[in-house]
Amino acid sequence: MNDEIVGIDLGTTFSLAAYSRNGKTEVVRDSKGNCLIPSIISIHRDGNVFVGSEAKSRSLSDPTDTIFSIKRLIGRNLKDLERDLPYIPYQIKETVREDGRIILTVKIGDKDFTPEEVSAIILGEVKRLAGNPQKAVITVPAYFDDAQRQATRDAGKIAGLDVLRIINEPTAAALAYGLDRKRSGTIVVYDLGGGTFDCSVLSISDGVFKVLSTNGDTHLGGDDFDHAIMELIINDKLQSKSKLTPVSIAALKMEADKTKRILSSDQTAQFNLKELPFIGEKLIEITREEFEVKVAPLVERTIQCCKRALKDAGVKSTSVDEIVMVGGSSRIPLVRKMVQEFFNKKPLTSINPDEAIAIGAAVQGEILSGKRKNLLLLDVIPLSLGIETLGGAISKLIHRNTTIPAIATERFSTGVDNQTGIVFNIYQGERELAKDCKNLGKFILSGFPPMPAQMPQVDVSFIVDANGILTVSAREIRSGVEASVKVQPASGLSKDEIENIVLESIEHADEDFKQRMLIELRNKAGIDLNHARRIISNKDLKIKHEDMELIVNSMASLENSLKQNDPGTIKNILDKFQTILTPFASMAMDAAAKTYLANQKPEQLNDLGI
Ligand code: ADP
Ligand code: MG
Numbered sequence: 001m002n003d004e005i006v007g008i009d010l011g012t013t014f015s016l017a018a019y020s021r022n023g024k025t026e027v028v029r030d031s032k033g034n035c036l037i038p039s040i041i042s043i044h045r046d047g048n049v050f051v052g053s054e055a056k057s058r059s060l061s062d063p064t065d066t067i068f069s070i071k072r073l074i075g076r077n078l079k080d081l082e083r084d085l086p087y088i089p090y091q092i093k094e095t096v097r098e099d100g101r102i103i104l105t106v107k108i109g110d111k112d113f114t115p116e117e118v119s120a121i122i123l124g125e126v127k128r129l130a131g132n133p134q135k136a137v138i139t140v141p142a143y144f145d146d147a148q149r150q151a152t153r154d155a156g157k158i159a160g161l162d163v164l165r166i167i168n169e170p171t172a173a174a175l176a177y178g179l180d181r182k183r184s185g186t187i188v189v190y191d192l193g194g195g196t197f198d199c200s201v202l203s204i205s206d207g208v209f210k211v212l213s214t215n216g217d218t219h220l221g222g223d224d225f226d227h228a229i230m231e232l233i234i235n236d237k238l239q240s241k242s243k244l245t246p247v248s249i250a251a252l253k254m255e256a257d258k259t260k261r262i263l264s265s266d267q268t269a270q271f272n273l274k275e276l277p278f279i280g281e282k283l284i285e286i287t288r289e290e291f292e293v294k295v296a297p298l299v300e301r302t303i304q305c306c307k308r309a310l311k312d313a314g315v316k317s318t319s320v321d322e323i324v325m326v327g328g329s330s331r332i333p334l335v336r337k338m339v340q341e342f343f344n345k346k347p348l349t350s351i352n353p354d355e356a357i358a359i360g361a362a363v364q365g366e367i368l369s370g371k372r373k374n375l376l377l378l379d380v381i382p383l384s385l386g387i388e389t390l391g392g393a394i395s396k397l398i399h400r401n402t403t404i405p406a407i408a409t410e411r412f413s414t415g416v417d418n419q420t421g422i423v424f425n426i427y428q429g430e431r432e433l434a435k436d437c438k439n440l441g442k443f444i445l446s447g448f449p450p451m452p453a454q455m456p457q458v459d460v461s462f463i464v465d466a467n468g469i470l471t472v473s474a475r476e477i478r479s480g481v482e483a484s485v486k487v488q489p490a491s492g493l494s495k496d497e498i499e500n501i502v503l504e505s506i507e508h509a510d511e512d513f514k515q516r517m518l519i520e521l522r523n524k525a526g527i528d529l530n531h532a533r534r535i536i537s538n539k540d541l542k543i544k545h546e547d548m549e550l551i552v553n554s555m556a557s558l559e560n561s562l563k564q565n566d567p568g569t570i571k572n573i574l575d576k577f578q579t580i581l582t583p584f585a586s587m588a589m590d591a592a593a594k595t596y597l598a599n600q601k602p603e604q605l606n607d608l609g610i
Contacts, residue, residue, distance in 0.1 A: 006133040007361025012071040013194025017130040018358040020366035025359045028130045042066040043108045051125040073115040075148030120158035136161045137365045142168040170200035172360025173326045185321035193327035194222040201313035212313035215305045222329040228294040229256035292334045323347035328354040388425040388434040390415040391519035397462040409461040421446030430505030432512035443485035448476040517567040
């Protein structure tokens with residue numbers, strides 16, 4: 001059995017797999033040496049399924065039963081796709097299921113397929129070529145939302161893969177170049193693929209990548225460069241006005257793609273019209289210069305996207321440490337030249353740009369397998385996360401350096417009688433008191449029934465997803481009342497800032513510990529004093545005069561001790577107070593139970609097992 005972890009780049013136009021073994025990476029190739037599998041499937045009327053190059057060649061003869069660019073549909077609904085619809089030639093249908101979930105399907109032949117199923121067929125082919133691994137790391141664009149990531153995960157599951165992680169494409173590209181070994185820095189990943197352009201700004205600190213911003217154009221890529229060549233041939237060179245059939249357009253595009261690739265290495269290329277029935281035998285020469293004049297405005301558009309991404313990340317082009325070029329179209333010399341000019345720095349291009357993302361996914365796979373020990377931790381929570389408790393202390397739910405995704409739940413209660421709501425203040429930091437940590441936001445859980453202090457049971461959950469987004473939710477168990485909030489922790493913190501925060505917490509450890517003890521003791525004392533007040537005002541207990549005096553006196557001395565700032569003294573007095581109060585507290589409990597039972601009907605008592 002193949003128990004290695006495969007890295008998969010599930011691309012819009014091409015998909016591929018790679019492995020990382022003992023730090024050496026290798027992409028998976030077929031018998032002809034090709035590693036790129038076109039992300040295309042085609043289903044013949046007899047039910048035969050074609051995937052990859054076979055499907056691509058059928059797209060000429062059987063365009064309606066051929067599906068490409070399914071990645072544009074995954075995890076989306078029709079409304080999300082408004083902008084894309086004009087570009088999608090196949091039929092898309094939206095169905096609302098009984099449970100309210102909206103399902104998008106595409107029609108191939110007379111069958112409907114979900115984008116997950118189509119992606120699973122592509123993943124199945126990748127998996128087969130990779131020697132049937134069971135576990136995988138799959139990449140997605142950094143801007144993919146939860147639904148798109150989940151749908152990609154589901155596609156993996158349908159293909160029989162255990163998807164260990166979904167990672168961001170730009171992070172994978174940076175990993176392929178080993179940039180995780182840098183102590184700190186800013187990285188731009190420039191990804192110009194077949195139909196899309198993505199620019200991401202990442203920060204790296206101690207092996208942890210963070211996406212600071214993304215920008216791009218979902219309709220700018222290799223296809224547009226092909227169209228530029230087609231235009232050059234038809235309009236400029238042939239000056240043809242005749243209308244082209246869909247089949248001849250598809251044939252022209254394939255030839256344009258060939259010519260474009262040649263122009264990435266040669267100064268001239270022959271556009272071969274021989275196979276194109278509508279023109280007759282002809283070879284037309286195109287120079288790289290002619291091509292560059294046509295496509296310069298397209299490349300300029302990618303530079304504008306980079307500018308916006310930098311602006312959003314708050315990074316100057318001069319302070320970028322590395323530029324990583326990925327995506328097949330980044331091989332075009334003009335693209336490299338214009339990127340280099342803009343950043344005033346030579347971009348990284350040594351790894352094949354169409355293989356870098358799969359290689360990075362494979363590296364992540366090897367890290368997850370634990371076989372790559374010399375690598376630093378990836379994707380960890382840089383600073384602890386918690387909530388403020390009564391009195392201003394912090395209860396940390398997730399501690400720093402926990403790997404993400406992470407989840408933690410803790411139970412809390414109220415401090416005051418008849419409270420019907422709680423305000424949750426969320427903090428990040430290493431210190432013990434809220435005032436010394438960073439507030440990330442707050443939310444209110446309200447509308448649960450009034451109860452004595454300490455009676456409500458509120459479960460607070462912290463979930464940090466793969467993107468570092470924190471969702472905090474709270475639920476009062478008895479009433480089922482719920483509330484939640486989403487926050488982005490640690491945005492914009494540099495490694496040095498994080499280090500300072502940690503150092504400060506060590507420096508102040510003793511003082512913080514004392515403050516925290518004081519808060520906890522005062523909270524406890526507050527609750528016990530309230531309890532005592534209820535006991536002494538309860539006439540039914542018939543407390544003797546001298547006992548009453550004892551309780552009242554010890555209450556007074558406890559109240560007095562709270563005014564001091566010495567945890568030791570408070571603790572001593574609180575202990576004594578609790579010893580005095582205990583027998584009366586049990587008297588009160590017995591009395592309460594009796595009253596309760598006296599008020600119940602017999603059948604209800606049965607329910608209680610009495
Ligand atoms: P995806 O969009 O799936 O991530 P890729 O990154 O593999 O796809 O990019 C595919 C695009 O790269 C195609 O449009 C292809 O024509 C283009 N491409 C591949 N090699 C070259 C090359 N040598 N010169 C120019 N374009 C290329
Ligand atoms: Mg890609």
